[in-house]
Amino acid sequence: MGTAKPLNSYKSLITVSALVSMYRLGALETHLKIALDHGVTREELSSTTTHLGFYAGGPSAASSIGHLRKVLEDLSPCSPYAFQTGIASHMPIRITAGGSAPPCSVPK
Structure with missing residues (x-):
């Protein structure tokens, strides 16, 4: 059996739901x-x-999805958020002028 999610994750999901429902995009x-x-x-x-x-x-959901997309796109490939959300595995590796990859790797 998997482990239960922390209580804070449920609270955060409820907060996001309330903000979307009330159209509080700020x-x-x-x-x-x-x-x-x-x-x-x-x-x-x-x-x-x-x-x-x-x-x-629809307008509330569409605007909210736009904000979610922006948040996910703004994440650095080396960000802990990128690893948690799976973004890092979908981002191209940028090779620096020295010919090496960024100083991060996807955790196992």
Whole structure:
């Protein structure tokens, strides 16, 4: 059996849901980052935002998905968020002028 998610991840997902539902986009990006930090996955955030479109309305969900996309795109490939969300495995490796990869690797 897998381990249970920490309570903070559920609280973060509830906070993101409330912000999307109330169309409070000003605070959304910050709370998306906090949710990732608390262990909420990229897929959970995406599916929650999409699901809320049926209840909070299409414009709210569409704007929220745009904010989520921005947060995920702004992450560095070496960021802990990138590893947690699986972004690092989909990002091209940038080779520096010295011919080496960035000083990070995907944790196993």
